[in-house]
Amino acid sequence: MYHRSVLLSESIEGLAIQPEGIYVDVTFGGGGHSREILKKLTTGKLFALDQDAEAIENRIDDPHLTMIHSNFRHIKNFLMLYNALPVNGILADLGISSFQIDSGERGFSTRFEGELDMRMDKRQKLHAGQVVNEYPEERLYEIFKTYGEVDHPGKAAAMIVRARKVHPVKTTGELVSLLKANAKRGKEHKYMAQIFQALRIEVNQELDALKELLTQSIGMLDTGGRLVVLSYHSLEDKLVKNFFRSGNWSGEIEKDFYGNALVPLQVITRKPITAKEAEIAENPRARSVRLRIAQKI
Ligand SMILES: C[S@@+](CC[C@H](N)C(=O)[O-])C[C@H]1O[C@@H](n2cnc3c(N)ncnc32)[C@H](O)[C@@H]1O
Known part of the structure; x- marks a missing residue:
């Protein structure tokens, strides 16, 4: 359905x-x-x-x-x-x-591998890959804090900035592997859902x-x-x-x-x-x- x-x-x-x-x-x-x-x-x-x-x-x-x-x-x-x-x-x-969340290639889901996209409207330029790889650390911090209500938003922002200096974070799977360890044990899914929600809200304003x-x-x-x-x-x-x-x-x-x-x-x-x-x-x-x-x- x-x-x-x-x-x-x-x-x-x-x-x-x-x-x-x-x-x-x-x-x-x-x-x-x-x-x-x-x-x-x-x-x-x-x-x-x-x-x-x-x-x-x-x-x-x-x-x-x-x-x-x-x-x-x-x-x-x-x-x-x-x-x-x-x-x-x-x-x-x-x-x-x-439908959007179940289409892995659209990048909305923590469960499926896909490009970090998250645009509801593909005519739009800004996508999640840009937010993750180009936004300054302070903006990432703000997004995780305000849009995701993520615990320790600064930690997630700092980890992304450190990782992307070596290699851009391109896919949902790469982002999950990078940040998963920040979550309390057993709360990995909730934590990543908050990170993804924050990025999605930013991408789609x-x-x-x-x-x-x-x-x-x-x-x-x-x-x-x-x-x-x-x-x-x-x-x-x-x-x-x-x-x-x-x-x-x-x-x-x-x-x-x-x-x-x-x-x-x-x-x-x-x-x-x-x-x-x-x-x-x-x-x-x-x-x-x-x-x-x-x-x-
Ligand atoms: C929860 S679904 C709606 C489901 C619908 N009520 C139904 O019964 O099938 C939300 C839909 O709104 C669209 N949407 C979200 N924000 C929008 C916006 N700012 N402008 C236009 N469409 C938007 C999404 O693309 C998605 O298809």
């Missing part, structure tokens, strides 16, 4: 779909969420984006669907081009799909893209329109949580002269929705998911 969708019914319910409405799935992937949205539309439309050409090849043949091969940070321009604004709902299922998406969403949603986001690590979830609450990254609510809260969204999920044990047993990817829903005021 290309990708097993996470919290499928919960996220579709969160969109509160109007059959004649306009919806956007900004992370098409294997099209699991898009397929469910399409089932609920009569005269409505769905726009689906993905920055990965291979995901775009999974297109669904449906007259109500328009596929867009792009990073979702450009979403508003595309929807303006298609005369599709305002929209009734936006869905983002962040991160990578199983994932947090910046998410911020741009959230900021633009306010100007794209119709009043009462829904914003549904599934995130898979705390850095993403914190951005989503704060933005839903306050419309900014700090989470602090601004008030007007009369003390009224100046917020663009109403939070529907006070606490994030997580996956039940049964779903996690079938799909381990669901373990870390946090689903948050908000509505444009």
Whole structure:
């Protein structure tokens, strides 16, 4: 299977779909969420984006669907081009799909041998090999610390810099053999997953893209329109949580002269929705998911 969708019914319910409405799935992937949205539309439309050409090849043949091969940070321009604004709902299922991680040659997985690539969009220049072999030690340290929440990030950065003076670190396997010894015994997989997550976030500029998406969403949603986001690590979830609450990254609510809260969204999920044990047993990817829903005021 290309990708097993996470919290499928919960996220579709969160969109509160109007059959004649306009919806956007900004992370098409294997099209699991898009397929469910399409089932609920009569005269409505769905726009689906993905920055990965291979995901775009999974297109669904449906007259109500328009596929867009792009990073979702450009979403508003595309929807303006298609005369599709305002929209009734936006869905983002962040991160990578199983297909991407299972294609060893794409370099996302600690388990498979492949070039250090990690680009979701192959048209982009920056790849993980460059980050590992060309970034200064201090930047590697920052990336491991902030994006990977890695223990002793300085140690990993220093080991990479020492090794690459002798020979560039070219493959996922070389990186794993180099850094594995840093992990606590029995925690090698978790440690390497954090290192890879940090590199992937840097290569794809994932947090910046998410911020741009959230900021633009306010100007794209119709009043009462829904914003549904599934995130898979705390850095993403914190951005989503704060933005839903306050419309900014700090989470602090601004008030007007009369003390009224100046917020663009109403939070529907006070606490994030997580996956039940049964779903996690079938799909381990669901373990870390946090689903948050908000509505444009
Ligand atoms: C978790 S998968 C989505 C799975 C999908 N919901 C399904 O049910 O099959 C995430 C997808 O989003 C894409 N993606 C991640 N960040 C993106 C971005 N900034 N712009 C466009 N696509 C992105 C990835 O290429 C991947 O295909």
